[in-house]
Amino acid sequence: MLGAGLTALGWTSAAALTPTESAAAQRLVAAYPAFLRGVEGGALVWREGTRTPLTRSAAQTYAARLNAPGLLDQLDAAYPACAPLTAPAYLSDPGRARFEPLFRKMYGASEAAVRAGLVTVNWFGQPLQVTRVNGAADSLRAVAQDLAAHPEWRPFLTPSAGTFLWRAVAGTPRRSVHSFGAAIDLNTARAAYWQWSGFREGQRGIPWRNQFPAGLVHTFERRGWIWGGRWYHLDTMHFEYRPELTGACATGR
The missing domain is CATH 3.30.1380 (Muramoyl-pentapeptide Carboxypeptidase; domain 2)
Incomplete structure (x- = not known):
């Protein structure tokens, strides 16, 4: 169900994080320690226990990716x-x-x-x-x-x-x-x-x-x-x- 939901939103989940993606996700956690606890199984884990999948936009154009980026698109910077x-x-x-x-x-x-x-x-x-x-x-x-x-x-x-x-x-x-x-x-x-x-x-x-x-x-x-x-x-x-x-x-x- 989660995968279907991500697809409907125009996002695709990562099968496994690359070392570069993992390092970028860890920098995000380090930057916002009051909110984020860590990265587990391709998801960002919040301190209150919820998880945000590390996704990438399936959009084919630059503007469309900016309009609805996945979290991995943000971390690509x-x-x-x-x-x-x-x-x-x-x-x-x-x-x-x-x-x-x-x-x-x-x-x-x-x-x-x-x-x-x-x-x-x-x-x-x-x-x-x-x-x-x-x-x-x-x-x-x-x-x-x-x-x-x-x-x-x-x-x-x-x-x-x-x-x-x-x-x-x-x-x-x-x-x-x-x-x-x-x-x-x-x-x-x-x-x-x-x-x-x-x-x-x-x-x-x-x-x-x-x-x-x-x-x-x-x-x-x-x-x-x-x-x-x-x-x-x-x-x-x-x-x-x-x-x-x-x-x-x-x-x-």
């Missing part, structure tokens, strides 16, 4: 934390595929549930609402403290374009990570975003443009945040809390 800032390859969007049931189970399945976990973070005098779940708010406070030592970066940091907003990604059925209070957008006046130039998702030739200093980006990454400027579908104002993807960088702090 090889995010280059603390590496030099360079133009990503075509359709290289590490961290952009998000298995929504995972986020809903941790942060809240409704706007009201997410709001219950929000706290205020002082972002250079601007109060921002960020989730305390998984230590995201504490991490952002640490980022701000680190960045305060670099006043030359302030024009990129403020004003922030926002954190929590319960919404879908524009033009898609995907829930934005802003919905879970685990993302921040920086100053839009210094940012580049792929849709602003009129490109379609998956279109070739999206130009990579960036003004954000590498040191600023690496400061976020060392604290567990990924950057939208590392995506082919670039979003240079955007950072989201995804410590499962930045662990190697964080250990070098």
